[in-house]
Amino acid sequence: MLKLKNVSFAYAEEPVLKNISFKLEKGENLSVIGESGCGKSTLLKLIYGLLHTDGEIFWGEKELLGPKFNLVPGEPSFKYLAQDFDLMLPLSAADNIGKHLSNQYPQKKKKRIKELLEVVEMTELADKKAKLLSGGQQQRVALARALAKQPELLLLDEPFSHIDHFRKNNLRRRLFAYLKDHNIACIVATHDSTDALSFADKTIVLKNAKIYAENSPAELYQNPPNKYVASLFGDVNELMLKDLVEDESSRKKVILYPEEIKLSKTSGIEATVKKSWFKGKTWLIEASLNKKTVYFNHSQELKEGKKIKLKVSEKLIKSRLK
Numbered sequence: 613m614l615k616l617k618n619v620s621f622a623y624a625e626e627p628v629l630k631n632i633s634f635k636l637e638k639g640e641n642l643s644v645i646g647e648s649g650c651g652k653s654t655l656l657k658l659i660y661g662l663l664h665t666d667g668e669i670f671w672g673e674k675e676l677l678g679p680k681f682n683l684v685p686g687e688p689s690f691k692y693l694a695q696d697f698d699l700m701l702p703l704s705a706a707d708n709i710g711k712h713l714s715n716q717y718p719q720k721k722k723k724r725i726k727e728l729l730e731v732v733e734m735t736e737l738a739d740k741k742a743k744l745l746s747g748g749q750q751q752r753v754a755l756a757r758a759l760a761k762q763p764e765l766l767l768l769d770e771p772f773s774h775i776d777h778f779r780k781n782n783l784r785r786r787l788f789a790y791l792k793d794h795n796i797a798c799i800v801a802t803h804d805s806t807d808a809l810s811f812a813d814k815t816i817v818l819k820n821a822k823i824y825a826e827n828s829p830a831e832l833y834q835n836p837p838n839k840y841v842a843s844l845f846g847d848v849n850e851l852m853l854k855d856l857v858e859d860e861s862s863r864k865k866v867i868l869y870p871e872e873i874k875l876s877k878t879s880g881i882e883a884t885v886k887k888s889w890f891k892g893k894t895w896l897i898e899a900s901l902n903k904k905t906v907y908f909n910h911s912q913e914l915k916e917g918k919k920i921k922l923k924v925s926e927k928l929i930k931s932r933l934k
């Protein structure tokens with residue numbers, strides 16, 4: 613089990629992280645989300661042992677003492693995949709993956725490389741030199757290399773940032789299933805809400821150097837403590853109760869996702885369409901409601917200037933009152 617207790621860090625005077633504490637069990641997947649610059653990468657570097665903290669970091673019973681005490685940087689049973697994936701460019705994809713594997717049992721090594729190439733869907737490009745691979749292909753090789761020596765904890769910094777949408781979903785499913793099958797704990801620093809929503813067992817939100825929210829991804833999504841947390845999952849509205857309920861004067865805030873606001877043919881809150889964006893399965897409609905902007909999903913494009921009525925479930929409004 614990984615345990616952080618009061619982990620703090622500053623590159624200069626201003627702390628980047630202050631008193632961060634959490635636990636992670638073996639095989640668990642934790643996503644760390646938050647706006648750019650909130651300290652996600654720094655947290656991974658502290659855990660891996662590249663930066664020194666005054667706080668405490670334990671892996672099981674062992675305290676990790678960081679770079680001041682380790683001759684070779686980084687904990688040997690962890691793997692850290694940074695945003696620049698640092699491949700040996702003259703070597704092939706397969707040789708990069710096998711680089712740190714023992715040559716004592718060549719057949720075993722070959723089999724392991726083959727298995728990892730399959731996990732990242734790079735079998736066909738096994739012999740291609742890394743320098744001739746695209747950014748996304750290099751990132752997949754780097755992921756496989758990080759897995760090669762079967763780490764106990766994998767620290768991934770934006771692991772799919774260079775990979776196209778088409779491959780990303782499949783790769784994510786394969787990689788995270790592999791980690792679960794092999795009981796490898798994982799911390800993913802990410803901007804991509806899918807990494808947090810679909811694959812994480814728990815999610816930590818960082819803001820102002822602290823843990824701002826911490827929960828299962830479903831709980832954070834369904835009951836976001838505030839607009840900042842909700843906006844990490846996509847478009848979000850923050851309206852006042854008086855905007856949504858007739859004869860209500862409360863300025864209490866209600867957080868709603870675009871898919872939770874519906875067009876009504878009969879009654880509802882009056883609004884005027886400003887813009888429509890095609891999103892594939894739905895259109896995202898921007899409308900003005902009491903001089904405020906509101907976003908909702910609809911099955912069709914709506915013309916600018918159209919007067920509409922909007923409805924939100926009362927139960928949902930009650931559950932989202934802040």
Ligand SMILES: Nc1ncnc2c1ncn2[C@@H]1O[C@H](COP(=O)(O)OP(=O)(O)OP(=O)(O)O)[C@@H](O)[C@H]1O
Nearest residue numbers: 623624628646647648649650651652653654655801
């Ligand atoms: N080597 C460094 N020296 C000084 N300041 C740094 C260094 N690395 C990061 N910082 C600063 O520390 C803060 C946290 O950076 P960090 O890279 O951890 O954020 P992040 O959440 O991972 O950002 P992003 O999502 O953009 O990758 C930022 O304000 C950044 O400018």
